[in-house]
Amino acid sequence: MKDNIDDSPERVSVMGRGSGGRQKLIDAALELASTTRSLASLGLREVTRCAGLAPNAFYRHFRDFDDLGLAAVDMMGGELRRGLRERRLRLARSRQGPVVSTKGIVNDAGRQNIRETVGLVLDFVTEHPTAYVVGIRELNGSSPKMRAAVRKLLDDFARDMAEDIQQMLDAPMTDEASMQEIARQVIYQMTFFSMDYLEQPQRRDEIRERAERFILRMFVGEMGLQAMAPKKKAAARK
Amino acid sequence: MKDNIDDSPERVSVMGRGSGGRQKLIDAALELASTTRSLASLGLREVTRCAGLAPNAFYRHFRDFDDLGLAAVDMMGGELRRGLRERRLRLARSRQGPVVSTKGIVNDAGRQNIRETVGLVLDFVTEHPTAYVVGIRELNGSSPKMRAAVRKLLDDFARDMAEDIQQMLDAPMTDEASMQEIARQVIYQMTFFSMDYLEQPQRRDEIRERAERFILRMFVGEMGLQAMAPKKKAAARK
DNA sequence: ACAAAAAGTAGACGAGTGTCCACATTCATG
DNA sequence: CATGAATGTGGACACTCGTCTACTTTTTGT
Numbered sequence: 001m002k003d004n005i006d007d008s009p010e011r012v013s014v015m016g017r018g019s020g021g022r023q024k025l026i027d028a029a030l031e032l033a034s035t036t037r038s039l040a041s042l043g044l045r046e047v048t049r050c051a052g053l054a055p056n057a058f059y060r061h062f063r064d065f066d067d068l069g070l071a072a073v074d075m076m077g078g079e080l081r082r083g084l085r086e087r088r089l090r091l092a093r094s095r096q097g098p099v100v101s102t103k104g105i106v107n108d109a110g111r112q113n114i115r116e117t118v119g120l121v122l123d124f125v126t127e128h129p130t131a132y133v134v135g136i137r138e139l140n141g142s143s144p145k146m147r148a149a150v151r152k153l154l155d156d157f158a159r160d161m162a163e164d165i166q167q168m169l170d171a172p173m174t175d176e177a178s179m180q181e182i183a184r185q186v187i188y189q190m191t192f193f194s195m196d197y198l199e200q201p202q203r204r205d206e207i208r209e210r211a212e213r214f215i216l217r218m219f220v221g222e223m224g225l226q227a228m229a230p231k232k233k234a235a236a237r238k
Numbered sequence: 239m240k241d242n243i244d245d246s247p248e249r250v251s252v253m254g255r256g257s258g259g260r261q262k263l264i265d266a267a268l269e270l271a272s273t274t275r276s277l278a279s280l281g282l283r284e285v286t287r288c289a290g291l292a293p294n295a296f297y298r299h300f301r302d303f304d305d306l307g308l309a310a311v312d313m314m315g316g317e318l319r320r321g322l323r324e325r326r327l328r329l330a331r332s333r334q335g336p337v338v339s340t341k342g343i344v345n346d347a348g349r350q351n352i353r354e355t356v357g358l359v360l361d362f363v364t365e366h367p368t369a370y371v372v373g374i375r376e377l378n379g380s381s382p383k384m385r386a387a388v389r390k391l392l393d394d395f396a397r398d399m400a401e402d403i404q405q406m407l408d409a410p411m412t413d414e415a416s417m418q419e420i421a422r423q424v425i426y427q428m429t430f431f432s433m434d435y436l437e438q439p440q441r442r443d444e445i446r447e448r449a450e451r452f453i454l455r456m457f458v459g460e461m462g463l464q465a466m467a468p469k470k471k472a473a474a475r476k
Numbered sequence: 477a478c479a480a481a482a483a484g485t486a487g488a489c490g491a492g493t494g495t496c497c498a499c500a501t502t503c504a505t506g
Numbered sequence: 507c508a509t510g511a512a513t514g515t516g517g518a519c520a521c522t523c524g525t526c527t528a529c530t531t532t533t534t535g536t
């Protein structure tokens with residue numbers, strides 16, 4: 001009677017999707033976690049109380065807090081990723097075709113591109129601060145399942161970003177693996193920029209510039225590395 | 239025993255310093271937090287039990303968990319920073335004088351330098367995994383005091399690193415502010431590399447290379463930026 | 477050596493917790 | 507309409523928690 005029904009594929013969400021209770025619990029958990037503590041340190045009664053439900057209602061939707069956390073990541077992450085990609089494609093279409101030449105990525109067009117991408121991320125962050133803060137907190141948090149889920153999400157973002165960037169260029173800046181590596185590092189670094197951005201509203205312009213400069217530096221650096229050693233494997237280091 | 243006649247103006251911690259109980263509590267807290275949960279989510283009784291003490295013993299040393307956490311950061315952080323700087327200076331002395339030319343930072347000598355620095359950090363991480371994991375966890379954790387303390391520590395590391403790098407070069411690679419900015423970003427990115435390094439022992443060589451390449455890319459990128467726009471303020475061309 | 481301070485112990489209290497059981501409500505669908 | 511699953515409520519259980527007071531042991535300065 002434990003998980004026979006609940007565990008089965010996706011019949012859960014037939015009516016459970018918009019059924020208020022589930023969403024209320026997730027919202028309450030994010031709210032409490034963002035202002036007070038980490039997800040795992042929340043109390044079951046604490047959350048249900050904040051959601052205006054009886055303690056037992058929790059069990060109707062989630063097995064434990066890892067379960068709730070994963071659901072939250074799935075929901076927010078999916079929405080976020082879709083929104084980001086959509087906005088990015090919209091930006092790309094609005095300028096019709098590959099605007100940025102590979103060699104000229106540091107010129108005005110390239111800088112503008114970077115500026116828009118950074119703005120995209122920072123805008124999302126300011127629009128969903130609680131979810132974002134909790135997510136980043138769980139990135140290095142105590143639950144392995146949570147860590148894995150958040151990391152996978154960030155990696156997906158990085159993959160998207162790498163793809164879109166390569167598409168915008170008229171010639172590939174570097175090999176695909178390196179591009180994804182760079183995108184990953186940019187995404188990770190952006191978590192710090194984003195947290196600063198949320199915590200220090202008075203320094204937002206400065207942080208924005210810093211983020212843009214960081215990305216630009218990464219690109220310029222990669223092009224420099226490519227120029228001086230195009231063949232990585234053959235670089236006999238010893 | 240202790241040769242402090244008027245060692246310091248503060249006599250508060252004369253006897254409390256090395257008293258086993260305090261250390262036992264810190265160790266127990268780090269141990270529990272690294273394997274189970276975040277610092278703030280630990281229970282007072284849980285920690286004292288793990289330390290083999292009565293619950294009330296906690297109050298003899300710390301007011302609350304923030305207090306314990308700050309003490310832990312002070313201790314581990316101070317030790318770490320001293321150790322890092324010492325080892326770095328020892329490395330610098332062993333090669334007598336400025337070995338790396340600014341233009342040639344990407345040559346073998348420069349790469350070797352980066353390799354040693356990365357090794358330095360990763361070695362420390364593998365030697366103090368629990369303290370490091372907890373520290374990084376609190377970097378984005380729930381307690382503002384903790385966050386501030388860990389961030390200040392990382393910033394200090396970055397400052398040290400920036401100084402030492404500039405000292406090793408025969409000519410400054412960039413202005414001091416940019417160098418510190420880069421060092422900060424490198425240190426922050428290293429937190430991710432370090433966590434991966436701990437969690438995936440079988441991929442350590444790969445992660446090590448990735449970290450080295452990241453730093454190299456940052457340097458090359460900064461030199462590229464400097465070369466194409468020495469004056470940052472006047473870069474607005476629109 | 478001795479007295480005071482620091483460190484640690486024992487027990488108890490009320491509050492809050494996770495979890496279970498039995499019962500009430502909603503609601504789509506045969 | 508009836509039925510059964512999904513969803514939510516209330517009470518009760520054993521347990522852990524933080525904190526308090528009172529007492530004992532260890533360490534330390536003089």
